[in-house]
Amino acid sequence: MPVGGGDIGLNLWVEKGEVYLYLSQSGTFDENNTLLKLGRVKLKLSPNPFEGKTFKQELILNDGYAQISGSNGKLNTQIKIWVDVFNPVIHLDIKSNQKITTEASYESWRFEDRITKGKENNQNSYKWAPQGIIKTFKDEIGFKGNTIQFYHQNKPETVFDVAVKQQGLEDRKTELFNPLKHLIFGGSLRGDKMIPAGNYSGTYLNTPFQGWTLKSKSPTKSEQITIRLNTSTTSVQAWEKEINAIKPAVSQKASIKWWNDYWKKSFIYISSKDETANQSSKNYQLFRYMLGCNAFGKYPTKFNGGLFTFDPQLTDSTLKYTPDFRNWGGGTHTAQNQRLVYWPMLKSGDFELMEPQFDFYLKLLKNAEIRTEAAWGHKGASFTEQLENFGLPNPAEYGWKRPTDYNKGLEYNAWLEYEWDTVLEFCMMILETERYDHQNIDKYLPLIESSLTFFKGHYTQLAKQRGAKSLDGNGHLVLYPGSGAETYKMAYNSTSTISALKTVLKQLIEYPSLPDSKKKEWTEMLQTIPPISFSQFDGHTTISPAKVWERINNTESPQLYPVYPWGIYGIGKPGLDTAINTFKYDTDVLKFRSYVGWKQDNIFAARLGLTEEAAKLTTLKLKDSGRRFPAFWGPGFDWTPDHNWGGSGMIGLQEMLMQVDGKKIYLFPAWPKDWDVHFKLYAPYQTTVEGTLKDGKLIDLKVLPEARKVDVKVMIE
Structure with a gap:
């Protein structure tokens, strides 16, 4: 244990x-x-x-x-x-x-x-x-x-x-x-x-x-x-x-x-005839315990085992290596995976646990800016996927057998090329800690602004190299070449990138301490972000992963990233039917669906209010691992214990229970009526919501500060 x-x-x-x-x-x-x-x-x-x-x-x-x-x-x-x-x-x-x-x-x-x-x-x-x-x-x-x-x-x-x-x-x-x-x-x-x-x-x-x-x-x-x-x-x-x-x-x-204080801060306790629901509740707490063990680390909790890896042959009998082994590296930071470990800490109120992850990027900012300047001669910080703890691409993923004229800023790798938007999720988490907990995030503004500057500088430069204009005919950036996660490669106007840029820019502009000159600069950039593209499946309009792409390399569903983490589509928002169509009819989304490892389908279902699907996928994710300690999941796509498996399970359960949109708080948006629950979670504006659902009825609700109670909408009655 x-x-x-x-x-x-x-x-x-x-x-x-x-x-x-x-x-x-x-x-x-x-x-x-x-x-x-x-x-x-x-x-x-x-x-x-x-x-x-x-x-x-x-x-x-x-x-x-x-x-x-x-x-x-x-x-x-x-x-x-x-x-x-x-x-x-x-x-x-x-x-x-x-x-x-x-x-x-x-x-x-x-x-x-x-x-x-x-x-x-x-x-x-x-x-x-x-x-x-x-x-x-x-x-x-x-x-x-x-x-x-x-x-x-x-x-x-x-x-x-x-x-x-x-x-x-x-x-x-x-x-x-x-x-x-x-x-x-x-x-x-x-x-x-x-x-x-x-x-x-x-x-x-x-x-x-x-x-x-x-x-x-x-x-x-x-x-x-x-x-x-x-x-x-x-x-x-x-x-x-x-x-x-x-x-x-x-x-x-x-x-x-x-x-004791950690456990009082937030919790989800389920009591149900459905044993998988009870397991989900238990394992939510057990996984949060493991996260709490690295509350004050110099480095963030790693997605591929955290501090709790063990002899590898007990995970894979063919790997007769020392207890130091874990798959996907020790100092290598895979942001697509890491983000799922840290997103649930907002609603659990574990803001101090997020600092090692934020500081990780802040310490690497100068290295990322130097790398950008050396490779392309423009400003901004380029944080690649598969990033070392010194801010440069992982050497194996960067590639040793590179064509002699290949751009030195790029990873020579079919999965990772042109994927550099994942840093924006951590920028968003930083901005959210200000909104949730009124934290002063001034020291992180250079990180957020430099990450945005990279996209502006890089894609205007690429456009000028191709032709006379730096923007398209509608005055928008041409985000090409790009990437929709590790899946939709050589993408033109990737939906995950567009959603990230739009959402981070909007929230940065609203940050109270931002000078007016900066607000003007970022408002101007926001106007250059292109719109999301759409597709059709059997007559149903769906969100497209990009405007166009050349090939599919992995099994992620970034066409649903506007649902989570970016919250552009969701309950109470325009276009919810389009987002639900994407979940139900997009053939890639259906083919890629799973509860294993870093898969987010349970979160998408919860955000879309699809109770049955959310409950099924989240309980599959949070069920006992089959190992002696029930929250040692994995290896999934990574290693054991798989922390992005646990993190995505936590997020799914939280989103089934409570969602937020601006000042609105939605309770039980995807919660089965027969799951009794006592919970306490955090919402934006230094708000806590504690309640008890018994026999399908909310019998107790405590919102602090009390003035926020008017913003709560109960969706199960």
Whole structure:
């Protein structure tokens, strides 16, 4: 099961009477941009309380910790595993009614350099195109007094240097943000009454490892073990000083209070005869718990496993790699997937959890602008799909076997070429935090404005290269070549891009702190955005994915992006019938429909008020995963646990329950009458809506501030 807090995630399990933990922390990227685990911890108790008849392992969700208890004859023992939300410290508190001996071991599979070959390189930024031999370099591990210390220090040359050279930016290298340089991460393990007890070696699921053990000085009824973690860009000496300065909390009270407040902030509790509905409710909370474990991370929660990946052969038996493996990279950011992890945080009120994602883009802004200027000579930030954590395209996706005259700003990749509108979803999320929570977003305005500037500069430049005019005959930008997600390629006036530009521009213009001169500039750009195109299927008018396109490369449905996330079509808005036609009759939409992974069909159905379809697809998405922890979905199209699977499930359930349009709040727009529910969600303008639906009737409704109650429309009665 997952346990965590702050920016730390643990995988906890008991095997053959011994307790195991995988350690993860946000931002632990090695030279190859693999998001490395920080090792494995094993607890062995003697005599062993977990070899008797009574055993229990539970996640105490409300308080954010796990507890293991066991009885063996008259011996009763309890282990509490919790993470300090405010300091990077893991606590293992052992209590027993009889004296026991505790052994705490740190196990590492990175005790020596390891060459990664074949698909194993999917864990790093080289993927299927390694340049020479790729190694995961060994960690430094050893006893230091009565402590086990372990760390990984990145070598001077990393994949950052490789990508900069590949992409022709060496003359600008000193200006570029490099998050991998001088990065050092690891931790220390100690027990209050424990001393070093030697080394051992072994193999776990085909992966050799070495272990370092601490052991009780003498048998005792209680033991406090702490694991302190530290990630920083510094020297070894400074890192050691920093980790030694971390003071473990005297009590768990502050962390419990944080989790208690987290659960009070928002919730969806379903009670129904439909067991799939109850599972959806349970797994909504369990997935939100995993998101809460990275509330204060230096980096956003990754779509392909977050902090909770585990041995890959337990996901795919053919992948006998180390626990560091995940598909689709560690430091690589796939925005089409990431966005689904972060959109649900608006309605759940988890605004502080969104900051690492926003700051990720802000830190990369200068690099993206330098890349744009070097490639095309115009202004603005180009954020590609498959983006590295230093703001350049992933080197494998950028392509090593590029035609010599191919534009150096483009990815030489059939799926990703010309796809750079996904950043606009994060720009919109930023703008929405101001609308929902009245947050000051001034520091992000350069990011939003530069992202818009790119589209204006790029497509006027391309038009001028083709002919004398920079706009079409109607005074609109010619958005060609473009892309409708990864699916409709070489698109002319992609609907996803048009919807994104229109919606972000409109909301930016409304931002209260925007100077009048900027409002004028963006209002003028808004007037140049072309209209959405339409198609016909069996006499039904539908939204087209673009005006024209050359080929289909994937299975997304961007013709429905004007429904979600952009909200141009929806309940109470003009053209709802056209959007419903698109969902029901577009042959590609029908062919691509699924609940797996990042598929959004459940969200589209909810936004369109299609209750039966929304309920079916959302419950399929949020049903128990089939793994021991029910919210470890996947691998889907990505990896396990699949966080964009969970995120899209959360969004679907929220949208079935509550939708917003300007100041309007629609309750139960796609909610089955026989699903009783108690919920609390956030709406724009610092509004919370809490209510109880019982037997198809709303029996309680609390809207704060109360003045917003007039904006609520109940749609189930």
